[in-house]
Amino acid sequence: MSVLEIVLRSVAVLVCFMVLPLVLGQAEHKVMAHMQGRLGPMKAGGFHGWAQLIADGVKFAQKEDIVPRAADKPVFRLAPAVSMFSYLLALVAIPFTPSTVAGDLPASLVYVLAVSGIATVATLMAGFGSGNKYAMLGAFRSAAQLVSYEVPLILACASFAMAAGSLSIGGIVHAWHPIWLLWQLPGAIVLLIAATAELQRPPFDMPVADSEVVMGAMTEYTGLRFALFLLSEYAGIVVMSALFAALYLGGWNGPFDGALGFVWMLLKTAAVAFVVLWVRMSWPRLREDQLQRFAWFFLVPLALFQLALTAAGVIYTA
Amino acid sequence: MSTSARELTVGMGAGGLATSDMVLNIGPQHPATHGVLRLRITLDGERITKCEPIVGYMHRGAEKLFEVRDYRQILVLANRHDWLSAFSSEIGVCLAVERALGMEVPERATWTRTLLSELNRVLNHLMFLGSYPLELGAITPMFYVFREREELQAVMEEIAGGRLHYMFNRIGGLRDDIPAGWLDRAAEAVATVRRRMPEIESFIVGNPILNARTKGVGVITPAMVEQYGISGPIARAAGVDVDLRRDDPYLAYGELFSPGGPGRVITRPEGDSLARLEVLLDQTHVSLDLADACIEKLRSLPQGPVNVKLPKVLKVPEGSGYAATENPLGFNGYYLVSRGEKTPWRLKLRSASFNNMSCLGEVMEGELLADMVAILGSMFFVVGDIDK
Known part of the structure; x- marks a missing residue:
C-alpha cells in the first residue's frame, strides 16, 4: 500500500465520518418531527431545511469555548477528541462492498468492538474531568452501563463470528445466508439492544438524561467540543447500525450485489439507524x-x- | 445542614472505603423544576438521604399586591399565581367577593363559569400529562397533548380573548355573553379531544417502561395527606376521597355532582406516581363529561344577563370570609378580610402547589436520584403557585 493510497483511504473515511452522521442527524430531525406532527427544520438551505445541521455546526463553532476552573483541563479538553477518534477508527474497518473497505483487517470484528469501547472512556474522561457533580453522576452511570453492556454485546458478536467461522466482518458477510435471519435472531436482538445501550441512546440514555443529570458528562461542554460529542454520538449510531447490518442483515448481499452492493449496505444501515431513532x-x-x-x-x-x-x-x- | 462524612465499610481487608455524602443542588435552574424551584439533595451514591425544598425564588408578593388593588383589578393578579389554572383562580376571588357582597350571580353566568373552569381543568391536566413523560425521557407525548390543548385553546381564545390569562370573570358574572355558535364549536372541540384521548393514554399508561419507572415510586400515604394539607389529584391518588366540587359545592357543581349526574370523584389507593398520573387521566375524562353536561344545560337556558351591574366604586362591607375552590391542582382558597374599603384589608391566598410540595422532603428520602424526577414531575406543581 503506497503512501498516496493510505492518504486517499484516510480521506475517504474522514469524508464518510463527516457526512454520514450529519445525514443521520438531519434524518432524526425530520423523522422525529413527522412522528410528532411537526415539520422540523424547513428554512436552512432552502429545500426542507437540508442544511440545518451545517448551520448548527457554524453556530457551535462561533460559541465561546469554556473550560471550567474546577476542571482537569487537559483531560477535559481531550475527551471530545477521544470520543470522536473511537468511532473514526471503527469506521475504518466497516466494509461497504467486498472491496470497499478502508482497512481490511483479519480480525476486524474484534477491532471494531475494541475501538468503539474507547468512546465510553471519553465519557468517563469528560465526566470526571469536568469538576461538576452532574457530570460525575453521568460518568458513574455510563461506567456502570459499560460494564453490563459490553458482555452481551461481545457474546452476540461472538455468535456471528462462530456461525461464519471468521473474525473478519467481511468474512462474516461472505458466509452470510438468509437462514441467519431466523437462526441468529436472538443474537440480533441482543446486539441491537446492547448497541443502543452502548451508544447511550434512549431508552438507555440515563447517563445523559437531560431532565435528571442535565446531559451528564457533557454538562460543562460548550461550542465546538460539545458539537464533537454530538458528532461522535451520531457516528456511533452509524458504526453500530453498519455493524448490525453487516453481521445480521448480510451487508452488501442482495439482488445485483455485484454492482449495487454498497447501496444494499447503506440501505440496511439506514433501516437499522431508523429503528434506533424511532x-x-x-x-x-x-x-x-x-x-x-x-x-x-x-x-x-x-x-x-x-x-x-x-x-x-x-x-x-460441519 | 451539615454534610457529615460517613464511613461505609465494604469487604476490603482491614481498611474499607470511606464515602462521604454529596450535596447536590437541583435548581433553581434545572430542567426538571419547570421554573425556579430548588431542591437541596444529599446523596449517598445515587440514593437520596435528605431532600430539602427551598422555595421563594419566584415570590412576587401577590398577597401584598392584592391589598393595593381594587376588587376588579385583583382578578388580574389572581389568575397569575397558577398560570395553568387561571380561570379557576379568578373564580375563587369572584366567589369570595360575591359572597361578602351577598350578590346573586345570574344562572347563565354560573353555568358558563362552570363550563370554562372544566375546560381550564382539561387544559391543565393535558399539560401535565405531556410534561410528565418528558421528564422520564419520552419526548413525543408533549406534542400530542399540545395538539389537544390547541383544540380547547381555540374555543377559550374565541370566548375570552386570552389563551393563558383569560380575565373573563367579573365580580358578579362574566365579561361577555357567549358568542353566537360558540357552544357548538366548544362541543366539537370536547368531542375531538375525547376521541383522541386513547392515543395519549397508550403512550403514557400503556408503556411498560413508564409503568416500571412510576409504580411504587414516591408513595404518599393518607396520613401524609392530612399532615401536609395535600389536596387535589395528589391526595385522591393516595386514596383520600376529597373534592370540593362535591363536598362543598360552588358554581353549578352541586347539580353536576348530585346522584345520577356526570360528576365523579376519581381516587386510587396506591399513592404512587403511577396512581397520580392515572388520576389525572381519569379526571380529564370526567371534566370532558362535565363540560358536555354544561354545554347541554347552557343550550336549554334562556337568554339573559351574564353579569350584575356594579357601582362605580365597589366597596365590600366590613367582615371576613373564605372561598375555596377545587382548582385543577388542589384546594385554592382566598381568605378575604375587608374593612369596608374599596381594597381588601387582607386577602390571604392558600395555593394548592405550596402545600402539595411541602411533603417532598419526606417522600424523596430513600429514593434514587433517577426517581427524583419521576416524583417531582408527578407532584404536578406550578412554581408561581408555590412562591405566589
Whole structure:
C-alpha cells in the first residue's frame, strides 16, 4: 500500500465520518418531527431545511469555548477528541462492498468492538474531568452501563463470528445466508439492544438524561467540543447500525450485489439507524438499576442461548 | 445542614472505603423544576438521604399586591399565581367577593363559569400529562397533548380573548355573553379531544417502561395527606376521597355532582406516581363529561344577563370570609378580610402547589436520584403557585 493510497483511504473515511452522521442527524430531525406532527427544520438551505445541521455546526463553532476552573483541563479538553477518534477508527474497518473497505483487517470484528469501547472512556474522561457533580453522576452511570453492556454485546458478536467461522466482518458477510435471519435472531436482538445501550441512546440514555443529570458528562461542554460529542454520538449510531447490518442483515448481499452492493449496505444501515431513532421518539428512559437487571437477567442469558444454538448449528452442518 | 462524612465499610481487608455524602443542588435552574424551584439533595451514591425544598425564588408578593388593588383589578393578579389554572383562580376571588357582597350571580353566568373552569381543568391536566413523560425521557407525548390543548385553546381564545390569562370573570358574572355558535364549536372541540384521548393514554399508561419507572415510586400515604394539607389529584391518588366540587359545592357543581349526574370523584389507593398520573387521566375524562353536561344545560337556558351591574366604586362591607375552590391542582382558597374599603384589608391566598410540595422532603428520602424526577414531575406543581 503506497503512501498516496493510505492518504486517499484516510480521506475517504474522514469524508464518510463527516457526512454520514450529519445525514443521520438531519434524518432524526425530520423523522422525529413527522412522528410528532411537526415539520422540523424547513428554512436552512432552502429545500426542507437540508442544511440545518451545517448551520448548527457554524453556530457551535462561533460559541465561546469554556473550560471550567474546577476542571482537569487537559483531560477535559481531550475527551471530545477521544470520543470522536473511537468511532473514526471503527469506521475504518466497516466494509461497504467486498472491496470497499478502508482497512481490511483479519480480525476486524474484534477491532471494531475494541475501538468503539474507547468512546465510553471519553465519557468517563469528560465526566470526571469536568469538576461538576452532574457530570460525575453521568460518568458513574455510563461506567456502570459499560460494564453490563459490553458482555452481551461481545457474546452476540461472538455468535456471528462462530456461525461464519471468521473474525473478519467481511468474512462474516461472505458466509452470510438468509437462514441467519431466523437462526441468529436472538443474537440480533441482543446486539441491537446492547448497541443502543452502548451508544447511550434512549431508552438507555440515563447517563445523559437531560431532565435528571442535565446531559451528564457533557454538562460543562460548550461550542465546538460539545458539537464533537454530538458528532461522535451520531457516528456511533452509524458504526453500530453498519455493524448490525453487516453481521445480521448480510451487508452488501442482495439482488445485483455485484454492482449495487454498497447501496444494499447503506440501505440496511439506514433501516437499522431508523429503528434506533424511532425508539427514541416512542419510549421513556429506564432507570439505571432496571437497565442492569435487564442486561444480566435477559440479555446475557439470551446471548448465551444464542451461542449454544450457533454452536449446535455449526456442528450439525460441519 | 451539615454534610457529615460517613464511613461505609465494604469487604476490603482491614481498611474499607470511606464515602462521604454529596450535596447536590437541583435548581433553581434545572430542567426538571419547570421554573425556579430548588431542591437541596444529599446523596449517598445515587440514593437520596435528605431532600430539602427551598422555595421563594419566584415570590412576587401577590398577597401584598392584592391589598393595593381594587376588587376588579385583583382578578388580574389572581389568575397569575397558577398560570395553568387561571380561570379557576379568578373564580375563587369572584366567589369570595360575591359572597361578602351577598350578590346573586345570574344562572347563565354560573353555568358558563362552570363550563370554562372544566375546560381550564382539561387544559391543565393535558399539560401535565405531556410534561410528565418528558421528564422520564419520552419526548413525543408533549406534542400530542399540545395538539389537544390547541383544540380547547381555540374555543377559550374565541370566548375570552386570552389563551393563558383569560380575565373573563367579573365580580358578579362574566365579561361577555357567549358568542353566537360558540357552544357548538366548544362541543366539537370536547368531542375531538375525547376521541383522541386513547392515543395519549397508550403512550403514557400503556408503556411498560413508564409503568416500571412510576409504580411504587414516591408513595404518599393518607396520613401524609392530612399532615401536609395535600389536596387535589395528589391526595385522591393516595386514596383520600376529597373534592370540593362535591363536598362543598360552588358554581353549578352541586347539580353536576348530585346522584345520577356526570360528576365523579376519581381516587386510587396506591399513592404512587403511577396512581397520580392515572388520576389525572381519569379526571380529564370526567371534566370532558362535565363540560358536555354544561354545554347541554347552557343550550336549554334562556337568554339573559351574564353579569350584575356594579357601582362605580365597589366597596365590600366590613367582615371576613373564605372561598375555596377545587382548582385543577388542589384546594385554592382566598381568605378575604375587608374593612369596608374599596381594597381588601387582607386577602390571604392558600395555593394548592405550596402545600402539595411541602411533603417532598419526606417522600424523596430513600429514593434514587433517577426517581427524583419521576416524583417531582408527578407532584404536578406550578412554581408561581408555590412562591405566589
